[in-house]
Amino acid sequence: MATQAENWFSRSRTVARPGYSRWMVPPAALCVHLCIGQAYAYSVFNLPMTKLIGITESAPGDWKLTELGWIFSIAIFFLGVASAVFGRWVEEGGPRKAMFTAACCWAGGFLISAVGVATHSLWLIYLGYGVLGGIALGIGYISPVSTLIKWFPDRPGMATGMAIMGFGGGAFIASPLSVWLMRQFTTETHIGVMETFVVLGVVYFIFMIVGSIIVRVPPDDWKPEGYVAPKANKLISSNNVYVYDALKTPQFWLIWVVLCVNTTAGIGVLGQASAMSQEMFPGHITPVAAAGLVGLMSLFNMGGRFAWATTSDYLGRRNTYFVFMTLGFILYCLVPLTGAAGSVAGFAICFCIIISMYGGGFSTVPAYLRDMFGTRYVGAIHGLLLTAWSAAGIFGPVLVNYIREYNVTHNVAKADAYNTTMYIMAGLFVLGFVCNFFVKAVNERYHMRVDGAVASPAAA
Amino acid sequence: MEHEQKPTTTLQLVLAWGFVGIPLLLGVSQTLLNALQLFQ
Numbered sequence: 485m486a487t488q489a490e491n492w493f494s495r496s497r498t499v500a501r502p503g504y505s506r507w508m509v510p511p512a513a514l515c516v517h518l519c520i521g522q523a524y525a526y527s528v529f530n531l532p533m534t535k536l537i538g539i540t541e542s543a544p545g546d547w548k549l550t551e552l553g554w555i556f557s558i559a560i561f562f563l564g565v566a567s568a569v570f571g572r573w574v575e576e577g578g579p580r581k582a583m584f585t586a587a588c589c590w591a592g593g594f595l596i597s598a599v600g601v602a603t604h605s606l607w608l609i610y611l612g613y614g615v616l617g618g619i620a621l622g623i624g625y626i627s628p629v630s631t632l633i634k635w636f637p638d639r640p641g642m643a644t645g646m647a648i649m650g651f652g653g654g655a656f657i658a659s660p661l662s663v664w665l666m667r668q669f670t671t672e673t674h675i676g677v678m679e680t681f682v683v684l685g686v687v688y689f690i691f692m693i694v695g696s697i698i699v700r701v702p703p704d705d706w707k708p709e710g711y712v713a714p715k716a717n718k719l720i721s722s723n724n725v726y727v728y729d730a731l732k733t734p735q736f737w738l739i740w741v742v743l744c745v746n747t748t749a750g751i752g753v754l755g756q757a758s759a760m761s762q763e764m765f766p767g768h769i770t771p772v773a774a775a776g777l778v779g780l781m782s783l784f785n786m787g788g789r790f791a792w793a794t795t796s797d798y799l800g801r802r803n804t805y806f807v808f809m810t811l812g813f814i815l816y817c818l819v820p821l822t823g824a825a826g827s828v829a830g831f832a833i834c835f836c837i838i839i840s841m842y843g844g845g846f847s848t849v850p851a852y853l854r855d856m857f858g859t860r861y862v863g864a865i866h867g868l869l870l871t872a873w874s875a876a877g878i879f880g881p882v883l884v885n886y887i888r889e890y891n892v893t894h895n896v897a898k899a900d901a902y903n904t905t906m907y908i909m910a911g912l913f914v915l916g917f918v919c920n921f922f923v924k925a926v927n928e929r930y931h932m933r934v935d936g937a938v939a940s941p942a943a944a
Numbered sequence: 945m946e947h948e949q950k951p952t953t954t955l956q957l958v959l960a961w962g963f964v965g966i967p968l969l970l971g972v973s974q975t976l977l978n979a980l981q982l983f984q
Contacts, residue, residue, distance in 0.1 A: 503951025511960040518964055650964070656971030698960060776981035783975060 495578030500700035506635040513628030513647035515695025519688040520624040521654015562618025564874035571867025586624030587692030593617030594685030601678040630863035640851040645793025648847035652786035723931035724858030744872040745916035750842020752880030763898040784836040785843040792844025801852035809917035816910035820903040
């Protein structure tokens with residue numbers, strides 16, 4: 485029985501038979517990414533969880549927002565750790581095993597957190613949603629990437645863009661669903677967070693399992709009908725690089741910096757867009773309008789993931805990042821001018837485009853890695869690269885919040901307090917442009933041999 | 945190897961895409977309605 489179960493999960497059992505449509509794979513990937521994208525909507529639980537004892541308002545013994553903030557931070561930290569540590573296992577074990585593991589961890593995280601809420605033990609929630617959920621985020625995020633790239637060698641950007649778009653879109657489903665569920669389970673003497681966690685855990689488990697059932701990998705020699713491999717191109721390699729050899733190449737670290745810069749620029753404003761817009765346009769942007777702006781930016785974040793990654797199939801990956809860096813530089817320089825001119829529309833347009841490029845950076849990078857390091861270990865290399873996301877998660881908010889705080893305490897008007905940050909962000913894009921410029925073809929000494937041996941056996 | 949001999953049908957594709965597409969469209973439309981408040 486154990487052998488049968490192992491067989492069902494194994495990579496060989498997921499090889500597609502003739503006649504299987506590759507268009508079944510994007511929905512399989514979306515089944516996972518739409519679920520783990522819930523992480524972006526976790527904040528809807530924060531306020532209700534500060535009133536679990538007091539019900540109408542926080543009482544002594546209720547958790548504080550600062551304590552609850554650690555749940556999301558731990559989850560994002562473990563996303564980076566898990567994607568880096570389990571990347572090779574995900575690649576070699578196949579997508580079904582990885583998706584199933586992610587489903588168990590994700591649902592398990594919610595169920596443990598539900599117990600944490602019921603027993604009022606914050607450590608259980610740190611362990612459940614933070615650690616276990618974070619591992620699910622890491623494994624689930626990278627699991628469909630290389631599978632999609634192998635099914636769509638003619639459109640790798642579009643394919644990974646579809647999946648990673650789902651991660652951006654998951655919050656659109658999770659946010660209203662969570663609020664609705666909490667409303668159903670809340671009574672005059674009880675806040676329905678625990679029950680909501682249980683329902684979400686079960687629903688997400690079913691959704692992710694469907695993905696793991698329908699996913700397939702193509703046979704080794706499979707090519708789409710009529711597919712003609714791109715002409716010899718220095719920036720699109722037909723060779724594979726072993727995962728740990730990729731770390732020794734300057735290309736990996738240059739792309740790491742480029743992704744980190746792009747993410748820092750986006751993540752900083754994404755978290756502060758509401759407060760920033762209200763302070764830059766006092767009297768013009770109300771809290772309700774600011775919430776509308778955040779929603780609009782989220783839509784551009786999701787749409788940019790698909791649109792930019794698809795565009796990169798035509799422009800080329802390096803050129804797409806040149807567009808991100810150049811356009812990002814121009815737009816960040818323009819933001820203070822829109823504030824000075826009182827142009828809300830100009831401000832909104834600038835940030836919506838910036839956020840679309842933030843999403844586009846995430847979705848284009850797997851195809852960039854595939855171009856540089858080949859398809860064999862692209863998922864594992866992608867996992868290692870996501871540490872740039874974790875780093876940006878620290879840099880972005882620090883740049884926006886601390887510099888604003890410094891300016892305000894030094895008597896700079898609130899409307900102008902973000903200008904320095906905007907120019908620093910523009911400067912970061914110059915750094916990203918330079919790093920992207922130096923991305924060249926990987927030296928052939930890092931290429932795996934045709935027999936599959938790694939370039940540096942010691943690394944294996 | 946999987947024991948599936950039949951090719952993927954249009955119905956399977958519609959079901960798979962509907963399974964992920966319908967919830968996503970509902971969520972996006974809800975967010976779009978909220979975002980319209982920026983322009984009111």
